[in-house]
Amino acid sequence: MGKIKKKGTSGNAKNYITRSQAVRKLQISLQDFRRLCIFKGIYPREPRSKKRASKSSTPSTTFYYTKDIQYLLHEPLLNKFRDQKALAKKISKALGRNEVSDAARLERNLTPRIRLDHIIKERYPTFVDALRDLDDALSMLFLFANLPSTSEVPAKTIAKCQRLTLEFEHYLIRTHTLRKSFLSIKGIYYQATIQGQDILWLVPYKFVQRTAGDIDFRIMGTFVDFYTTLLGFINFRLYTGIGLVYPPRLDAQSEEQGAELAAFHLEGQADGKEEVIAGEIMDTDTNAKAQAEADKMLALSGPDTEDVEREVIQKAEETNASTALDQFASLDPSADALLQPSSTADAESAGQLFEAFTFFLSRETPRHPLEFILKSFGCKRVGWDTSLGEPGAYCPEDDKRITHQVVDRPDIPLPSPPLTDGEADEDAAPTRTSNHRVPGRIYVQPQWIWDTINAGQLQRPDLYAPGATLPPHLSPWVKPKKGDYDPTLSLADQATAGEEEEASDDEAEADEALEAAGDGEEVEGVRGDDEAREVEEELEADEGMDVELAASDDSEDDEDAAPGAADDDWDGLSDDEGEAPETDHATREAREHQLELEAEAKGQIIKTSDEGEKKKQARQAKKDVRTRAEREAEEDVERRKMMMSRRKRKMFEKMVYSNARKDEETEKLRGKRRKIEKGGAKA
Structure with a gap:
């Protein structure tokens, strides 16, 4: 007969230990146990079976590895925690005897210092x-x-x-x-x-x-x-x-x-020479080069701000041309897309992105993030309003060396032209207000800086001008996959065939409804036509045009008859009831011809019912073809699913369900964008 095992000596019961057992084993308080676990990087674990891991009848909620708790037994911080506990007892006793000075002395001299x-x-x-x-x-x-x-x-x-x-x-x-x-x-x-x-x-x-x-x-x-x-x-x-x-x-x-x-002032270890990174002094050669660029911008300053912006962008593109990455194009359009090199700037190109510019931060902009980003990407000269903190500012707002000013306010107008010699006052000094632009300076919103560093190259400053509607600020870490919604692409480039057909059908139906509702609207180019106006006057004089529905001699006699004669002579159907379909067709053609003549006279466009029916039939035929293809694809998938095992079939169905949910979300996003674009076009 084998030896009977004692419960709790092997398996999960031995590998796991509860929190209360760990606290008793380490002989510390629960608060100190939490601190020690955070310092050592020990976290609770979840056993497969709490009932087997627990040594009691009630399964506990928090478990730790027994090896981790055994490892904590040799931690030097345990002695520090015990010293703190002993000191707390001494201080409480001193306060109980009303010896406040002794308690303060104990806390000041005997408090253990914990080092990690x-x-x-x-x-x-x-x-x-x-x-x-x-x-x-x-x-x-x-x-x-x-x-x-x-x-x-x-x-x-x-x-x-x-x-x-x-x-x-x-x-x-x-x-x-x-x-x-x-x-x-x-x-x-x-x-x-x-x-x-x-x-x-x-x-x-x-x-x-x-x-x-x-x-x-x-x-x-x-x-x-x-x-x-x-x-x-x-x-x-x-x-x-x-x-x-x-x-x-x-x-x-x-x-x-x-x-x-x-x-902060940084000092080198070799020669002990001080380098002020956040101040005015950095590298002599680099600072002189940057100052030369600023002086050149000052010489170009004038009323033509667009020329200045073009000169700045061209100079920056020439500077970054040497570090531009090659793009690989595929010769076969049906082949897989080639992986392009990352556009993330390296240390050298990042240090040259804003090197040639002098920035000024307006008081409404966040100073610290902008200063940190600009200096991280090579800018050595950043000024700001003195209300944001005078130390560290490179230059005031009226400095002529500033090339870019970051503002976050409505559109800033250009300054008014100077007065003539006769209107000028000799005693009046030239004044400048902060709500006017400085000629020769580029004004951008803060988002321009973030989009520039994420793209690795300078963006167009006119898109980020004060008061302009900014482009979407997208996360640089989210790359849209094939089939997902991409805000950077147009709807024509990313919409599926089914969405495009549905959108075209909706537009066609909306146009037909508008044409049916707006029968009295005029068309451009016909409104001032003299011939149409003459025909319209003739129609108004004649009170419309009558079309003969049947060429018979009896029609004149019927017209000369009294109005009530038609009711008196009515006696059921006529003898020509077999010709009713032809008469109805002729009546419809005559009515359409009448409407076309009236529309041409008034400068309107009217569509016949045959054209509308033909278009509806064409759209329905396209839908039928797509539905047939989809049905065949579904049948093919079902046949393949029959050959799968139950486990793989469940996984496949879950994958299809999740992909369908993603497609629905992307379709909703594209639909919202389509409505927004339509609303903007109508406006």
């Missing part, structure tokens, strides 16, 4: 592993950098998050590794490529944030503690990798005045 350096090295053996896990860290730190200070979120934590995020942005500016950005409802998405790793994070808009009471900031604060340590390590590695001293020197006075990026 060893955990960072354990979880991320290589630097690439840390970069891969940077998405959530940046999103969380940028979120806390924009929160107001409260009792749950201390000001010290917010200041630390702001400093680390600004340091990371400075690295992106220096290396030109920012690639894409997108404006969404949640905030601004950014994507950077560092050492071959794509990092995507979300930055909220700078609105007044209201923290709700149902948010557990203790757990979020634990993540922030870990992420600040992680980003500090990454910033140190990034700065030292390009030869800069970390941490960069921070000017506290400029920071208090709202300098943000300009408050």
